Amino acid sequence: MFRRNYSSSLLEEAVDQLSSLPGVGRRTALRLALHLLGQPRENVEQFAGSLVRLKRDIRHCPVCGMISDDGTCPVCGDARRDPSVVCVVESLRDVLSIENTGQYNGRYHILGGIISPIDGIGPGDLRIHELNDRLAAGDIAEVILALSTSMEGETTAYYLYKQISRYPVKVTAIARGVGFGDDLEYTDELTLGRSIANRQLFKP
Amino acid sequence: MFRRNYSSSLLEEAVDQLSSLPGVGRRTALRLALHLLGQPRENVEQFAGSLVRLKRDIRHCPVCGMISDDGTCPVCGDARRDPSVVCVVESLRDVLSIENTGQYNGRYHILGGIISPIDGIGPGDLRIHELNDRLAAGDIAEVILALSTSMEGETTAYYLYKQISRYPVKVTAIARGVGFGDDLEYTDELTLGRSIANRQLFKP
Numbered sequence: 001m002f003r004r005n006y007s008s009s010l011l012e013e014a015v016d017q018l019s020s021l022p023g024v025g026r027r028t029a030l031r032l033a034l035h036l037l038g039q040p041r042e043n044v045e046q047f048a049g050s051l052v053r054l055k056r057d058i059r060h061c062p063v064c065g066m067i068s069d070d071g072t073c074p075v076c077g078d079a080r081r082d083p084s085v086v087c088v089v090e091s092l093r094d095v096l097s098i099e100n101t102g103q104y105n106g107r108y109h110i111l112g113g114i115i116s117p118i119d120g121i122g123p124g125d126l127r128i129h130e131l132n133d134r135l136a137a138g139d140i141a142e143v144i145l146a147l148s149t150s151m152e153g154e155t156t157a158y159y160l161y162k163q164i165s166r167y168p169v170k171v172t173a174i175a176r177g178v179g180f181g182d183d184l185e186y187t188d189e190l191t192l193g194r195s196i197a198n199r200q201l202f203k204p
Numbered sequence: 205m206f207r208r209n210y211s212s213s214l215l216e217e218a219v220d221q222l223s224s225l226p227g228v229g230r231r232t233a234l235r236l237a238l239h240l241l242g243q244p245r246e247n248v249e250q251f252a253g254s255l256v257r258l259k260r261d262i263r264h265c266p267v268c269g270m271i272s273d274d275g276t277c278p279v280c281g282d283a284r285r286d287p288s289v290v291c292v293v294e295s296l297r298d299v300l301s302i303e304n305t306g307q308y309n310g311r312y313h314i315l316g317g318i319i320s321p322i323d324g325i326g327p328g329d330l331r332i333h334e335l336n337d338r339l340a341a342g343d344i345a346e347v348i349l350a351l352s353t354s355m356e357g358e359t360t361a362y363y364l365y366k367q368i369s370r371y372p373v374k375v376t377a378i379a380r381g382v383g384f385g386d387d388l389e390y391t392d393e394l395t396l397g398r399s400i401a402n403r404q405l406f407k408p
Contacts, residue, residue, distance in 0.1 A: 007270065007271060007272060007278040007279075008262060008271050008272055008273050009273055010254075010257055010258045010261055010262050010273055011258060011262065011271060013254045013257070013258070014254045014255055014257075014258040016254075017250065017251045017254040017255070018255075020251070021236050021239060021240075022235065022236070022239050023232070023235075028227070030297070030300070031226065031227075031297070032225050032226070033255075033258060034295070034296055034297050035225060035226050036225075036255055036258065036259060037258060037259060037262065037271075037296070039259070041259050041260060044255055044256060044258075044259040045256055045259075046221065047221045047224070047255065048252035048253070048255045048256045049252070050214075050217045050218045050220075050221040051218055051221070051222075051237075051240055051248055051251065051252045052248060052249055052252045053214055053217070053218075054214045054215060054217070054218040054237060054240065054241060054248075055240060055241060055243070055245050055248040055249075056245060057214055058212060058214050058215065058241065066211065067211060067212050067215060067241075068211055068212055069212050069213055069214055074211040075211075091238070092238055092241075093234070093235070093238050096234070
């Protein structure tokens with residue numbers, strides 16, 4: 001009887017909205033909605049408010065695309081970081097992942113997506129113009145391409161390589177190979193093949 | 205570097221709030237927050253607004269606890285449903301599940317939880333007083349206990365049975381047994397044992 005509308009258009013609307021989140025189906029969305037319905041009103045308002053504030057008040061660095069609360073980029077504004085190395089990534093999430101490794105001390109350039117004709121995303125939809133501006137300014141010695149190995153990622157990398165090659169900078173890409181802790185047996189053939197082709201001197 | 209604070213207290217607060225949802229860890233919460241950050245501002249406001257309205261505007265039936273938009277209970281207010289049978293459940297979610305079967309035509313009583321001393325939930329925290337009122341009114345012939353088979357569920361069922369037995373009503377419980385499509389091999393011993401003990405005449 002309530003299969004469609006749960007007897008309440010308010011619940012239905014909340015479930016619709018929650019199921020628009022990535023990885024959240026209607027069943028999970030209903031569970032989340034009922035959870036929120038069981039919370040005190042202040043908590044739900046605080047929950048919703050934090051999401052509105054996130055979208056409304058967050059600032060993006062005009063140079064690299066990184067986020068901050070007050071407009072001061074935590075990466076570009078950090079004098080201890082090397083301004084001559086720029087790591088190009090698809091999204092903010094990749095920046096957070098790389099920062100978590102603690103292995104990188106240069107700057108970033110967030111593209112805001114990758115070239116994907118099937119999704120109607122072309123070079124003009126990405127922050128490539130901004131990357132050109134940074135390269136034209138002439139302070140960059142190396143650009144690291146840290147894009148995914150999907151067809152879209154490879155296409156984007158190739159497009160960027162053609163663009164960047166017009167400037168006197170070194171273009172590198174992050175190393176591909178067998179992950180630490182991975183069994184060779186369970187590594188796909190492409191990765192294993194590349195990791196043999198790209199073998200390095202053993203340093204005991 | 206951003207392992208803790210993601211360079212933005214706004215993002216951190218949103219992740220904190222999202223990870224308070226059931227089944228959502230911090231990694232998923234970050235993914236959800238970044239997804240919302242990538243949406244147009246109107247969409248995020250609509251998303252957040254639907255959750256605030258859900259909590260603020262929804263009405264609960266004072267008799268059975270069911271939700272509605274306008275205060276008219278879709279179950280108690282439905283003259284085609286049998287008012288003499290009441291199915292007692294833990295939560296609204298259980299009502300929605302039973303309604304989805306299309307097999308029940310009586311009314312409900314939502315307890316709003318189950319007796320769980322470890323969580324500090326006693327009989328006084330549940331809508332048991334309201335159930336007593338309904339039984340005292342004298343129009344009920346059968347109470348169906350549809351509670352979970354956990355220790356808390358069994359405790360609650362026993363407590364309710366003692367309460368309900370003071371009135372001249374039949375007390376039943378939903379059937380337990382091997383689910384349709386389940387392999388006997390993978391059914392737990394308790395369920396399989398009970399389903400043999402409670403065997404029924406075969407109707408071909």
